Amino acid sequence: MDIALIPARSGSKRIKGKNIKPFLGMPIMAYPIKAALAAGCFDKVVVSTNSKEFGEVALSCGAEVIFRPEELSDDHTPLAPVIEHGIKELQGQGHHVERACCILSTAPFVRPSDISKAKEMLVERNVGAVFSVTSFPFPIFRGLKMSEDGTVSMFWPEHELTRSNDLPDGYHDAGQFYWLDAAKFLSEKKVYMADALGFVLPRYLVQDIDTPEDWHRAELMYRVLQESGEVEL
Structure with missing residues (x-):
């Protein structure tokens, strides 16, 4: 079977009750x-x-629920052990989990069509993982670092005079979903497997929500995306 696994622990410190806080009227x-x-x-x-x-x-929204122990629910718990626990819990109930898609609980921009297309990539390419990524808006090889006294210097000074369009695009985890071949994942116990593929999302569909300011920005973005038909819910 294929499962969607949505981790949603309590105890968020920067946004209290984050996972069930109303976002434009809905948890x-x-x-x-x-x-x-x-x-x-x-x-x-x-x-x-x-x-x-x-x-x-979660039940009121149509999902099923499994409970995980507190040692897998603190601020420092990585994602992989939570996914592993979820798969093994279902296996213990007699289910054969072939593929699992971990979808983050604070990803309001995630679209059903992207989830299904990413699954097609996983199956057709026969890889261990496919997860959402998006591009950096500026070439990462022109990135700057700042010292304690405020002076700045380049991480890669050899690219000071390189034209931006001659530099490769850089990508980062978009924080929406992670499709996994369950057997390969349980063997390697990590999301970023060697053969993982990136499912590219446009930057306007990506927003981390870690602070109240992030939350407000995400709600503003969502309203605009609703009006333009870019989000599907």
Whole structure:
């Protein structure tokens, strides 16, 4: 079976109750749940949480729930052990998990069509992982660092005179979803496998939400994307 696994722990410090905080009138966790359900490519959509309250919200949005221990729910827990726990919990219930897609709980811009297209990439290319990426808006090889006294210098001074259009594009994790071949993932226990492919998203669909300012910016972005039809929920 193919599963969507949405990690949603309680205990966020910068935005209290972040995973169930209303985002334009709906708990933010509801957006990835609804996107996963609408994608039509999952046998189960499951929220992994340490919170009874979060679990109840997940159920009301149409997801199933598994509870994970507190040692996998602190600020320093990486994503891979949470995914591993979710897969093994379902395996322990007698399910054969062939593929898992971890969708982040605070990803309101995730689109059902992108989820399903990324699955096609995973299957057709027979790789261990496909995850969302987006490009940096400026060439990373022209990046600057700043010392304690405020002076700046280039990370790669050899590119000071290189034209921007002669430099390769740089990409970063877009923080939306991670499709995984379950067997390969359980063997390697990491998301960034050697054969991982990037599913490229436009920058206007990507926004980390870590602070109240990020949250406000994301809501403004979402309203515009709704009006233009770029988001699907």
